[in-house]
Amino acid sequence: MGDLKISVNIAPTFAKLIIAWLTLFVLYLILKKLLYKPVSNILVERQKKIQSEIDESKALKSEAEQLKLQYEAHMESAKEEAQEIIEAARQRGEELRLDIVSKAQKEAQEIKSRAKVEISREREAAFQEVKSQTGDLALLIASKIMEEEINSEKQNQLIEKFIDEVGSSKWQN
Amino acid sequence: MLQGISNEAFVLGCSAIGAGLAMIAGLGPGIGQGIAAGKGTEAVGRQPEAQGDITRTMLLGQAVAETTGIYSLLVAIILLFVQPLLSAL
Amino acid sequence: MEIFITLGDKEIFIPDSIVNFVFIALFIVIFSAIVNKKAKNTNPDDVPSGFLNVVEMLIETINNLVRSTMGEHNMKFAPYILTIFVLILCSNLYGLLGFTSPTSDYSVTLALALATFVIVQVTGVRSAGGLFKYLKGFTEPNFLLTPLNVIGELANPVSLSFRLFGNILSGGLIMTLLYALFGYLAPVLAPPFHIYFDIFSGGLQAFIFTMLTMVFIGGATEA
Numbered sequence: 001m002g003d004l005k006i007s008v009n010i011a012p013t014f015a016k017l018i019i020a021w022l023t024l025f026v027l028y029l030i031l032k033k034l035l036y037k038p039v040s041n042i043l044v045e046r047q048k049k050i051q052s053e054i055d056e057s058k059a060l061k062s063e064a065e066q067l068k069l070q071y072e073a074h075m076e077s078a079k080e081e082a083q084e085i086i087e088a089a090r091q092r093g094e095e096l097r098l099d100i101v102s103k104a105q106k107e108a109q110e111i112k113s114r115a116k117v118e119i120s121r122e123r124e125a126a127f128q129e130v131k132s133q134t135g136d137l138a139l140l141i142a143s144k145i146m147e148e149e150i151n152s153e154k155q156n157q158l159i160e161k162f163i164d165e166v167g168s169s170k171w172q173n
Numbered sequence: 174m175l176q177g178i179s180n181e182a183f184v185l186g187c188s189a190i191g192a193g194l195a196m197i198a199g200l201g202p203g204i205g206q207g208i209a210a211g212k213g214t215e216a217v218g219r220q221p222e223a224q225g226d227i228t229r230t231m232l233l234g235q236a237v238a239e240t241t242g243i244y245s246l247l248v249a250i251i252l253l254f255v256q257p258l259l260s261a262l
Numbered sequence: 263m264e265i266f267i268t269l270g271d272k273e274i275f276i277p278d279s280i281v282n283f284v285f286i287a288l289f290i291v292i293f294s295a296i297v298n299k300k301a302k303n304t305n306p307d308d309v310p311s312g313f314l315n316v317v318e319m320l321i322e323t324i325n326n327l328v329r330s331t332m333g334e335h336n337m338k339f340a341p342y343i344l345t346i347f348v349l350i351l352c353s354n355l356y357g358l359l360g361f362t363s364p365t366s367d368y369s370v371t372l373a374l375a376l377a378t379f380v381i382v383q384v385t386g387v388r389s390a391g392g393l394f395k396y397l398k399g400f401t402e403p404n405f406l407l408t409p410l411n412v413i414g415e416l417a418n419p420v421s422l423s424f425r426l427f428g429n430i431l432s433g434g435l436i437m438t439l440l441y442a443l444f445g446y447l448a449p450v451l452a453p454p455f456h457i458y459f460d461i462f463s464g465g466l467q468a469f470i471f472t473m474l475t476m477v478f479i480g481g482a483t484e485a
Contacts, residue, residue: 006438008254008431010247015267015274020283020373027287027349032341035294038301039314040340080456160337229473236470240421243428250431 131166138162184258192252198245205238279367286352320344331473332480339479342381346374347472350426354464357434358442358456363464366431368423375423378475382418386482415463429467433459 139159211229217224251257265276300314321344328340350365364370367453390396400411437452437459444451 006254006435008250008435009277009369010255010427011250012369012372015276016280016369017373017376019276019280019379022368024345024373024377026347027290028342028345030291031294031345031348034298035317036321036341036344038298039317040325042304043303043318043322043325081471105474115350124364124434232466232470233473233477236425236474237421240425243421243425246432247424247428250428250435254435 012143131163134166135159180262181259184262185256188252188256188258192249195245195248195252199242202239202242206235209235211240267372277367279362279364282289282356282361283353283364283367283370286356287349290348290352292482320348329471331476332483336480336483339381339476343472343476346378346475347468348473350374351468352463354430354468355460357430357437357464358460363430363434365426365467366434368427371423371427372413372419374426374471375419378478379419382478390439396399420480422471426467426471429463433463 139155142155142158209231213227216227220227264278265281267274267276267445272298299315300312304314317322324344324347325337325340328337328343332339351365353370357366387393387396390399400415401408402411437455440455441448
């Protein structure tokens with residue numbers, strides 16, 4: 001252990017103290033200016049930026065939420081409107097249908113009544129014709145049968161009677 | 174009995190004994206720091222979320238408790254290596 | 263590296279610990295100049311990278327520590343805390359390089375502790391609102407306790423400096439003794455002890471010195 005060299009600097013000397021103080025003081029000034037300020041500036045700025053971004057995203061989020069609400073309300077009203085439109089269209093269609101149906105019924109009624117009138121007139125005409133033709137026919141037949149026996153006066157009387165008979169309901173059956 | 178021993182050797186030997194005796198004071202800080210560490214561990218077990226604060230406070234307390242041990246260590250070091258008693262001869 | 267300065271007929275001996283101390287300070291200045299240049303060229307929007315990131319983390323940690331121990335109103339002390347922390351940490355780790363740590367010279371630790379002491383006293387006088395009011399604080403709670411209060415106040419820098427000095431010096435001494443003991447095996451056996459005595463103990467002592475400085479200054483502003 002001969003090479004063991006141990007020196008202990010325990011007695012403070014004024015020169016050493018002053019040098020250490022000066023070093024500390026100068027280092028403090030330099031570190032404050034060169035290291036602490038720029039780096040903490042960076043930190044502060046970054047924090048500010050992050051904060052502003054957080055705020056911005058919060059604002060955006062609330063805006064988006066509002067938009068979503070608006071959109072939903074829009075959708076709701078649009079749905080309602082569509083429902084209303086459909087309802088109105090249905091109602092109108094129903095009305096139209098009823099209208100058409102009633103019109104058609106009326107028309108049909110009209111046609112039917114007209115046809116009835118026509119039919120009755122036709123029948124009247126036919127009846128008239130049949131009547132006149134029947135008269136003629138009967139006259140013809142009668143004249144053929146009783147050419148000699150009946151004179152013109154009696155003939156007329158007979159025809160009259162016959163026609164009346166024909167015109168009555170008894171004949172119709 | 175002490176014949177043949179120079180004054181310097183006598184002082185050096187006594188300084189070494191003194192240094193050894195001075196280091197008995199190392200017991201106190203050892204026990205104290207151990208207790209502090211134990212309490213710190215307990216505290217961490219109770220409140221694991223405050224581990225940073227507990228460790229910091231524990232180290233600080235231990236550092237203060239260490240002061241007496243450091244003083245005795247310095248006395249021992251001075252006795253052994255600075256040998257102030259030699260110059261008093 | 264030892265320097266003799268001759269002032270007139272007086273010779274002043276500057277031991278290697280002080281020279282190393284100044285050297286470490288110079289190294290820190292160069293480092294901070296590089297960081298400064300880099301910090302000015304970087305955009306705060308960018309993702310931090312490289313050792314600028316480490317420096318940012320260090321400063322943020324110091325800021326947080328100062329904020330939590332001393333309060334928001336004491337943020338102006340953060341650069342001083344940063345300075346002593348970096349200086350003591352580098353000085354303690356300097357022993358790893360095989361030189362004597364500057365902090366194993368009592369003058370250095372005494373200078374650091376006295377600087378803290380002066381700051382504590384000045385802050386105390388300022389926050390008390392006058393020298394007389396500050397001195398009156400020593401007579402509380404009873405004027406009989408004044409000597410005890412004064413001794414308690416004066417013991418702070420002594421214990422602060424001796425704590426750092428004793429830890430680093432004893433670490434260095436034990437390393438020297440271990441090197442003498444290990445002999446040729448030193449390169450194999452010494453590293454674990456270096457990790458404990460230089461890195462762990464050195465870092466812890468730097469942290470404790472700064473923490474105690476913060477506590478003392480914070481206590482002075484509260485009183």
